[in-house]
Amino acid sequence: MIETGWVDADLEVEFPELRLRWIEHEGGSGRTPPEIKERLRGLSDRYTGGKAVHLRQEPIPWAYRVFFRQVGIDPDDHRTPAEQAALDRMKHGSFRSRNLLDDALVIATVETGVPVMALDADRVTPPLGLRLSHEGERLGEGGRALSVRQIVVADPDRSVAVLFGDIAEDRGVDPETKRMLLCSVQVKGVPEISVEEALWTVTEVLRTGA
Amino acid sequence: MSVYHRRVASVLKPPPPSVPLVTTGPDERSARRDLLEQIGRLESDLSALFCSAYPRGGFDWAVQSRAGPRVLSLSELERLRDDLAERLHDVRRTLSDRTWVEEQNRRLIEEMMLEPEKHKWVRVGNEDIGERGCKHWHVRPRWGILGMMMNWWRVRISSGCPLAT
Numbered sequence: 001m002i003e004t005g006w007v008d009a010d011l012e013v014e015f016p017e018l019r020l021r022w023i024e025h026e027g028g029s030g031r032t033p034p035e036i037k038e039r040l041r042g043l044s045d046r047y048t049g050g051k052a053v054h055l056r057q058e059p060i061p062w063a064y065r066v067f068f069r070q071v072g073i074d075p076d077d078h079r080t081p082a083e084q085a086a087l088d089r090m091k092h093g094s095f096r097s098r099n100l101l102d103d104a105l106v107i108a109t110v111e112t113g114v115p116v117m118a119l120d121a122d123r124v125t126p127p128l129g130l131r132l133s134h135e136g137e138r139l140g141e142g143g144r145a146l147s148v149r150q151i152v153v154a155d156p157d158r159s160v161a162v163l164f165g166d167i168a169e170d171r172g173v174d175p176e177t178k179r180m181l182l183c184s185v186q187v188k189g190v191p192e193i194s195v196e197e198a199l200w201t202v203t204e205v206l207r208t209g210a
Numbered sequence: 211m212s213v214y215h216r217r218v219a220s221v222l223k224p225p226p227p228s229v230p231l232v233t234t235g236p237d238e239r240s241a242r243r244d245l246l247e248q249i250g251r252l253e254s255d256l257s258a259l260f261c262s263a264y265p266r267g268g269f270d271w272a273v274q275s276r277a278g279p280r281v282l283s284l285s286e287l288e289r290l291r292d293d294l295a296e297r298l299h300d301v302r303r304t305l306s307d308r309t310w311v312e313e314q315n316r317r318l319i320e321e322m323m324l325e326p327e328k329h330k331w332v333r334v335g336n337e338d339i340g341e342r343g344c345k346h347w348h349v350r351p352r353w354g355i356l357g358m359m360m361n362w363w364r365v366r367i368s369s370g371c372p373l374a375t
Binding site: 073162 | 239242246249250253254257258260261264271272273274275276277278279280281282286290294
């Protein structure tokens with residue numbers, strides 16, 4: 001079942017339509033089975049240069065692009081996940097298969113335009129939410145220092161990831177992961193159904209590959 | 211009581227109780243909301259311009275990052291809005307200049323086709339008319355030196371990019 005996270009009051013005032021949605025998945029990553037590789041190949045074939053160029057004008061990638069600007073990220077420097085996937089596709093000639101989880105995230109991002117990230121469910125404590133970082137806070141428990149008022153994904157105890165940025169070292173998915181939390185951030189202009197579709201797509205791909 | 215005594219009495223009267231000073235910070239919310247919307251619109255215009263300008267290169271699209279993701283201050287939002295507006299203006303002007311030159315080049319191709327002898331050795335490429343590919347129009351003499359002597363000129367259109375080896 002898809003859950004909705006909390007959003008800190010300061011952040012909610014600024015971005016009333018900002019939401020964190022997540023779903024729990026039993027199982028970890030692994031090797032990509034041939035049918036998922038085939039799906040990636042099919043996706044690569046349908047993805048042309050023209051589509052990649054015009055991606056920023058499509059409603060969902062555009063909504064993330066605008067949000068990136070509004071929170072002080074240059075989307076031409078730090079690309080939105082959908083644009084990054086498109087750029088990788090153009091550079092490498094296809095969507096490269098890496099592992100089951102990464103492939104599932106790419107498929108969901110390319111098909112829906114909505115980025116999804118994965119956390120190790122045994123190392124974070126739901127409910128997750130979005131808040132601003134405090135003074136002197138570090139990412140995770142002993143990670144890098146966060147600048148003040150940075151937007152982070154957090155559980156009630158600590159920050160677990162920078163929004164659209166790096167995940168705390170000890171909170172991400174690794175080969176020992178048995179359960180995952182698949183999280184997605186909804187911004188203004190992105191329909192709820194697209195976010196849900198992205199999360200369901202990842203779980204469906206992971207189940208196919210299990 | 212004389213006027214003098216009334217004035218002295220009024221001066222000596224205890225002052226009225228002071229009204230507690232209420233300080234309120236300006237409510238930035240509506241200004242912030244407006245700025246966020248303006249940034250959204252400018253980003254939308256810049257994206258549309260990017261798609262219009264493609265495949266032309268040489269444009270500067272960069273708008274400085276603000277070390278996000280974070281909630282920007284009002285002045286940072288204003289600066290970001292101004293930077294985006296400035297970038298949009300610069301790119302629009304550059305694109306307008308380029309398209310004017312490209313239009314002139316298209317006209318030149320038509321003239322070359324109509325009267326090649328008036329445009330000897332002129333060469334116009336796809337890049338000069340804002341299109342992709344290696345195709346070019348080149349005014350050359352028919353039959354080499356004989357054509358040059360007899361003033362027999364024609365436009366040769368290249369067949370495109372060489373095949374990848």
